[in-house]
Each structure stands twice: as structure tokens, then as C-alpha cells.
Amino acid sequence: xxxxxxxxxxxxxxxxxxxxxxxxxxMVIRPRSGWIAIDWRELWEARELLYFLxxxxxxxxxxxxxxxxxxxxxxxxxxxxxxxxxxxxxxKIPSDGLPYAVFVFAGLLPWTYFSSNISQASMSLMNQQSLxxxxxxxxxFVPAAxxxxxxxxxxxxxxxxxxxxxxxxxxxGPGVLALPLLVLLTTAASLGVGLxxxxxxxxYRDFRYVVPFLVQSWMYLSPVIYxxxxxPPQWQPLLALNPMAGIIDGFRSAIFGLPWxxxxxxxxxxSSIILLICGLYYFRxxxxxxxxxx
Amino acid sequence: MTTPAIKAEGISKLYRLExxxxxxxxxxDLLTDMATAPLRRFRQIRGSDVSMEDFWAVQDVSxxxxxxxxxxxxxxxxxxxxxxLKILSRIVEPTRGQVTLRGRVASLLEVGTGFHPELTGxxxxxxxxxxxxxxxxxxxxxxxxxxxxxEIERFLDTPVKRYSSGMYVRLAFAVAAHLQPEIxxxxxxxxxxxxxxxxxxxxxxxxxSKGEGRTVIFVSHNMGAVTTLCSRALLLERGALVAEGPxxxxxxxxxxxxxxxxxxxxxxxxxxxxxxxxxxxxxxARVLDASGRLTLTAAPLQKIxxxxxxAPLASMRTPMIDIGFNNARGERIFAVSSNLSPTPxxxxxxxxxxxxxxxxxxxxxxxxxFDVGLMPVSGRYIDxxxxxxxxxxxxxxxxxxxxxxxxxMGSVLVRSRWATHPSETKQEVEKEVS
Numbered sequence: 001x002x003x004x005x006x007x008x009x010x011x012x013x014x015x016x017x018x019x020x021x022x023x024x025x026x027m028v029i030r031p032r033s034g035w036i037a038i039d040w041r042e043l044w045e046a047r048e049l050l051y052f053l054x055x056x057x058x059x060x061x062x063x064x065x066x067x068x069x070x071x072x073x074x075x076x077x078x079x080x081x082x083x084x085x086x087x088x089x090x091x092k093i094p095s096d097g098l099p100y101a102v103f104v105f106a107g108l109l110p111w112t113y114f115s116s117n118i119s120q121a122s123m124s125l126m127n128q129q130s131l132x133x134x135x136x137x138x139x140x141f142v143p144a145a146x147x148x149x150x151x152x153x154x155x156x157x158x159x160x161x162x163x164x165x166x167x168x169x170x171x172x173g174p175g176v177l178a179l180p181l182l183v184l185l186t187t188a189a190s191l192g193v194g195l196x197x198x199x200x201x202x203x204y205r206d207f208r209y210v211v212p213f214l215v216q217s218w219m220y221l222s223p224v225i226y227x228x229x230x231x232p233p234q235w236q237p238l239l240a241l242n243p244m245a246g247i248i249d250g251f252r253s254a255i256f257g258l259p260w261x262x263x264x265x266x267x268x269x270x271s272s273i274i275l276l277i278c279g280l281y282y283f284r285x286x287x288x289x290x291x292x293x294x
Numbered sequence: 295m296t297t298p299a300i301k302a303e304g305i306s307k308l309y310r311l312e313x314x315x316x317x318x319x320x321x322x323d324l325l326t327d328m329a330t331a332p333l334r335r336f337r338q339i340r341g342s343d344v345s346m347e348d349f350w351a352v353q354d355v356s357x358x359x360x361x362x363x364x365x366x367x368x369x370x371x372x373x374x375x376x377x378x379l380k381i382l383s384r385i386v387e388p389t390r391g392q393v394t395l396r397g398r399v400a401s402l403l404e405v406g407t408g409f410h411p412e413l414t415g416x417x418x419x420x421x422x423x424x425x426x427x428x429x430x431x432x433x434x435x436x437x438x439x440x441x442x443x444x445e446i447e448r449f450l451d452t453p454v455k456r457y458s459s460g461m462y463v464r465l466a467f468a469v470a471a472h473l474q475p476e477i478x479x480x481x482x483x484x485x486x487x488x489x490x491x492x493x494x495x496x497x498x499x500x501x502x503s504k505g506e507g508r509t510v511i512f513v514s515h516n517m518g519a520v521t522t523l524c525s526r527a528l529l530l531e532r533g534a535l536v537a538e539g540p541x542x543x544x545x546x547x548x549x550x551x552x553x554x555x556x557x558x559x560x561x562x563x564x565x566x567x568x569x570x571x572x573x574x575x576x577x578x579a580r581v582l583d584a585s586g587r588l589t590l591t592a593a594p595l596q597k598i599x600x601x602x603x604x605a606p607l608a609s610m611r612t613p614m615i616d617i618g619f620n621n622a623r624g625e626r627i628f629a630v631s632s633n634l635s636p637t638p639x640x641x642x643x644x645x646x647x648x649x650x651x652x653x654x655x656x657x658x659x660x661x662x663x664f665d666v667g668l669m670p671v672s673g674r675y676i677d678x679x680x681x682x683x684x685x686x687x688x689x690x691x692x693x694x695x696x697x698x699x700x701x702x703m704g705s706v707l708v709r710s711r712w713a714t715h716p717s718e719t720k721q722e723v724e725k726e727v728s
Contacts, residue, residue: 024476027399029384030392049424056421060412134404136384137425291386292309 054148072156107224120146121194173257189243189272192279240267298358299509305391307352351377353533366524374533397476406466411455444468518698558588560683575677578603594656656707659689
């Protein structure tokens with residue numbers, strides 16, 4: 001059933017040259033210190049490894065479970081149900097004039113993607129120590145591969161969401177075309193956080209207990225259950241420092257055709273990129289010690 | 295003079311050992327460390343801080359390996375072999391020195407790194423292959439060969455968690471054996487699988503180095519495999535490179551340590567190998583060969599005599615003395631006991647010497663340590679020294695086979711003769727995967 005792993009990769013299909021390693025390359029191993037630049041050439045050459053790691057994560061995720069893809073449907077759906085009852089009905093949190101269920105689901109889409117990426121990526125190195133201690137490979141790929149299964153879950157959740165939109169009779173505008181860009185920003189931010197946490201957890205094992213708490217607190221600092229408009233205007237730029245604030249707000253603007261809040265979005269985009277860069281560099285800095293401490 | 299494939303210049307690796315601490319540091323430790331740093335600095339000045347110890351796992355090792363050479367790295371446990379391989383494989387970074395590698399490097403420190411039990415054989419071939427650094431095209435090109443080498447055709451689409459351990463290892467090795475790097479670094483992974491498969495792997499390794507001109511670095515405890523496969527060998531001792539040269543010479547050097555002081559005679563009067571609660575009764579041990587000379591080595595079936603000097607005893611009618619031999623992993627292999635001798639030991643009074651003569655069994659070659667113990671006719675040991683001394687069982691071609699013997703096959707070498715003859719009925723013996 002899973003012969004598809006042997007299908008040609010789109011990346012290599014275009015290259016007709018025979019298997020050959022080209023000229024002999026010289027490599028020098030020596031102690032390094034401080035900040036270490038990212039070896040983009042190495043990452044590019046090993047890109048197929050990333051593909052196979054993503055494929056593995058996706059396959060394993062859906063093979064091991066009884067319900068398979070149903071989890072990707074049920075989890076955000078029930079979260080939405082609970083939030084709608086508690087925050088929509090009981091707490092009567094405003095939802096920019098939309099049905100609360102649709103409103104909260106639109107926020108849960110990027111949020112679930114973001115938080116599951118962080119949880120998966122941060123534990124990835126600790127759960128696969130042999131990839132650190134028994135072999136050399138571009139280690140950035142190990143946490144990065146966790147993003148793949150999150151993306152599949154996100155796609156499935158989108159389908160459920162489309163059904164809800166139809167049910168509630170909410171239409172979509174041309175803004176949805178901006179969604180891929182917002183998903184990309186979410187990926188950048190979650191990867192930045194995930195890489196840093198993965199590196200921290202390899203070095204300091206007890207940091208893994210921080211992750212669930214961090215994710216939980218982060219949700220309340222993000223406009224998942226409440227609209228950005230509920231926050232006093234003078235605090236909004238501060239809120240936007242949280243990348244998820246602008247991204248979630250952007251998701252709602254894109255889907256529901258609400259006016260865009262460009263200040264919030266640009267601050268959040270900026271902080272997403274900063275998070276990714278910081279995460280990557282912290283990871284690179286600690287990477288050379290991984291095999292010693294793992 | 296060709297450019298070396300591997301050039302190591304003064305590589306060293308320092309580890310900090312924390313006493314009383316266990317491996318991984320926690321964030322909590324970091325916080326406490328920060329809080330107690332001023333106090334520790336004060337203690338350090340007074341020289342009373344002993345909580346950290348520096349340990350050079352590899353120290354100032356330099357060597358050159360020419361393209362196409364097969365090099366064996368040997369040494370006792372903890373000599374730094376694995377650390378050296380990890381440095382060459384880029385897994386750990388050296389503390390000092392540098393290595394220049396010319397060509398694509400692949401290392402094989404574990405069989406099946408990254409295998410996922412839930413994935414099928416086919417999926418794992420691609421996953422493991424790419425983890426080892428193979429391109430997808432290379433895997434595609436060699437896929438059928440890998441499958442045939444591993445002999446798993448029928449189970450290609452079965453999750454590997456349902457594989458027998460033999461199948462699992464065969465598949466993992468098959469992927470690795472089809473790597474095509476210029477430099478291959480291998481750590482004792484041959485020590486797995488059944489004998490037949492090992493033979494196949496050795497054949498493959500020989501083919502890899504001879505036929506395809508690849509440089510291979512091979513770490514092993516198996517001196518047979520090193521002498522058969524490698525042209526040259528490096529001997530590591532406590533992190534330092536102590537010998538380098540033709541593999542048979544280096545292997546001999548390893549098996550017969552010429553370090554001063556160790557002669558085959560062991561002074562046990564004040565040895566730290568005796569626990570505090572024992573009396574100092576066995577005060578010396580000597581290992582002698584058939585001609586009565588002190589020796590450190592014994593060939594299989596060679597006569598060995600061990601003499602134990604006993605301190606004056608308050609009359610003991612027939613004490614029991616045991617000598618037990620342990621292999622490098624600390625497992626007891628055999629023991630000789632005065633109680634099990636056809637003629638039991640007589641009564642002992644005053645200072646005396648007990649001696650035992652026996653034939654060294656054909657053990658797997660390598661170093662064995664022996665313990666000595668003495669107990670009154672019944673009851674507990676009143677003296678026990680572990681280890682009291684050592685003896686190296688030599689590799690002398692006892693099996694008369696061109697192939698090496700692996701310690702995993704068992705500790706005792708048994709010469710055997712094999713033959714085949716046609717049988718009447720052909721039996722189909724196929725193990726089904728459950």
C-alpha cells in the first residue's frame with residue numbers, strides 16, 4: 001500500500017546526469033566556537049533527506065493511530081466546540097460580528113498548526129538521539145521535518161472549516177489568496193521556536209516540562225478566543241510582537257474579508273522572521289555539542 | 295606521493311566528568327550552578343573543588359591514510375576508538391587539532407540508525423539510505439541489489455517491527471553495504487547477525503576496499519577480522535596512538551603488552567583489588583608456562599601453571615582455593631577449583647605456596663583476568679582478590695579457517711569438520727513471519 005515512497009522525487013526527476021559525486025571534495029574538521037554560519041549548500045545537497053524524514057513522520061503519524069486522519073478532524077473540531085460553549089456562550093466574548101464557532105475555528109487553524117509544530121519539533125531530537133550520536137546529518141532537518149505532519153493536519157482542518165462556512169452561510173472573499181503566505185509565516189515562527197526548544201531540551205532535559213506550559217500561556221497571549229479589537233488600541237502593537245497575533249488576525253481578515261490591520265501584520269511578520277533567525281542560529285551554536293550531551 | 299584520503303593532525307577530545315553526577319545536565323543544575331558560582335570560585339582558589347575532572351578521550355592523535363587503504367583501529371575498551379571514529383564522522387567536534395578528509399564520508403557506527411519499526415522494509419531502505427547520505431537515485435539504482443543481499447524479498451512491504459532480529463540486521467547492513475562513499479568508517483557492526491551473514495559482510499567489505507578502491511576505517515575487537523581485512527592498523531591506548539603499522543604486527547603488539555612492571559607475577563599484599571573485609575592470605579600470584587617461566591600469554595591448549603603464595607594461616611585443614619577467569623566484558627568464562635581436583639589440597643599451616651596446573655582452553659583470543667579466592671572447607675571466602683592478574687589468550691589460527699571467529703558466536707573455539715551429502719527427501723524449511 002505504501003509503494004509511493006519509491007516514486008521519483010520531483011526535485012531529482014529533472015536531473016538526467018548519472019549518479020556520480022563529481023570532483024573529490026576536501027573537508028576539514030576542526031574545533032569551532034561562537035556563532036556558526038548555516039551551511040546552505042549542505043542543506044541543499046541533503047534536501048532529499050528532509051523529504052524522507054517528512055514522509056516518515058507523516059506516515060508514522062497516520063499508521064500508528066486507530067482513527068488515522070480522523071484525528072486531524074476531531075481534535076480541532078472538539079476544541080472549537082468546547083471554546084464556543086465556554087468562551088462564546090458563557091463568557092460572551094465578542095467575535096467581530098461573526099458566529100463564534102466560525103470565528104474561533106478560524107483562529108484555531110493557524111494556532112493548532114503553530115502549537116503542534118512546536119510540541120513536535122521540540123521533542124524531536126530527544127526522541128531520536130541515535131540521529132545525533134550515531135551518524136552525522138544536517139541536524140536542522142530533524143526538528144524541521146516535524147512541520148510536515150502539522151501541514152497535513154492543517155489541510156484536513158481546512159476542509160472541516162470549509163464545511164462549517166457552508167453550514168453557517170459565511171462567504172469568503174479574494175483575501176483567501178493570502179492564506180499560503182500566512183501559513184508560511186506561521187511555519188517560520190513555529191520553526192524558530194521549535195528549533196530553539198529542541199536544542200535546549202537536548203542540553204537541559206528538564207526544559208521539556210516547560211513546553212506544554214509555554215504553549216498554553218502563548219495561546220492566551222494570542223487572539224485565538226478573542227478578537228484583536230478587544231485589546232485596547234494602545235496595547236495592540238505590543239500584542240503584535242507575538243507573531244501569532246498578526247497571523248491569526250490576518251487569517252480572519254483573509255477568510256472573512258474583514259479590513260486588514262497592516263500595522264499588526266507587519267510587526268508580527270517581522271517578529272516571525274526574527275524568531276526563525278534566532279532559533280536557527282541558536283541551534284547552530286549548540287549543535288556541535290549535541291553528541292557530547294545527548 | 296599521493297594526497298592522503300584522511301589526514302589527522304594532533305586531534306584531541308576533552309570530556310569533563312562530573313563526579314557523582316550522571317550524564318545529562320538539567321536546566322535546574324544550570325540555575326544552581328549559577329547561584330553557587332561565587333562560592334565555587336572561592337573553593338577553587340583554595341584548591342578544594344574536586345567535582346569536575348578533565349578526561350582526554352583522545353589525545354594528540356596524528357596519522358595519514360592513503361586512498362584505498364583499509365585501516366583497523368584496535369585498543370581496549372575506553373581506549374578512545376569510538377571517540378576517534380565519532381570525530382572522523384563529524385559527530386563530535388575535536389577539542390584540538392584538525393582532520394582533513396578528501397572525498398565523501400559515510401559512517402556506520404550502528405546498524406539501522408533511523409530505522410522506524412512502523413515503516414515497511416521498502417520505506418526503511420529509502421529512509422535509512424538517505425540518513426546514511428545516499429541520494430535517492432543511488433538507492434533506486436541499487437534497490438534490487440540491496441533487497442537481494444538482505445534476502446528479504448518476500449517481506450519488502452511488511453513493517454520491520456514484524457521482522458526477526460536476523461532479518462532486521464540483514465536489511466540494515468545491506469543498505470549500508472551499498473553506500474558508495476570514498477571513505478567508509480565502520481564500527482564493529484559486523485559483530486551482529488548469524489555467521490553466514492557475517493561471512494557475506496566480510497566478503498562485501500573486502501570487495502568494497504579492493505575492487506572499488508575505497509578507503510575504509512574499521513574498528514574491531516576481533517583481531518582475526520582486523521588481520522584478515524586490514525593492511526595497516528592503529529593501536530590506541532588511553533586516548534593516545536601507541537602503534538601504527540602492518541596489521542599483524544600491531545595486533546601482536548596489542549595482544550602482548552610490553553608495559554613495564556607487568557610480567558606475570560602479581561604482588562597481592564596491598565592490592566586495591568581486595569575488598570576491605572577480606573584477610574590478606576593470598577599474597578602473590580604467578581603465571582608460568584610449561585617451562586616454568588613467567589608468562590602473560592597462553593596459546594589454546596598450552597599448559598599453564600599458577601602459583602599462589604599464602605601467608606601463614608592459623609591451621610586450616612583443607613582450604614578451598616578457586617581461580618576464576620573473566621573475559622573483557624567481565625563475564626565469568628571458566629574456573630578451576632581445588633575442590634574439583636582429583637586430589638584435594640592437603641592441610642595448610644605456616645607460609646606455603648599452592649599451585650595448579652591446567653590446559654588453557656581454546657578461548658576466543660583476547661585478554662582474560664583472573665580472580666583468586668580462598669575459603670575454609672565450607673563457608674564464605676575469607677580472601678578474595680578480583681582481579682588478581684591477567685592472561686592473554688593468543689590468536690594462533692586454532693580453527694585453521696580463513697575466516698575470523700566472532701566473540702558473539704561464543705567464548706570457546708571448537709574445531710569442526712563439515713560435509714554435505716545428498717539426502718532422500720527435500721525438506722522445505724521456511725520460517726513464516728507472524
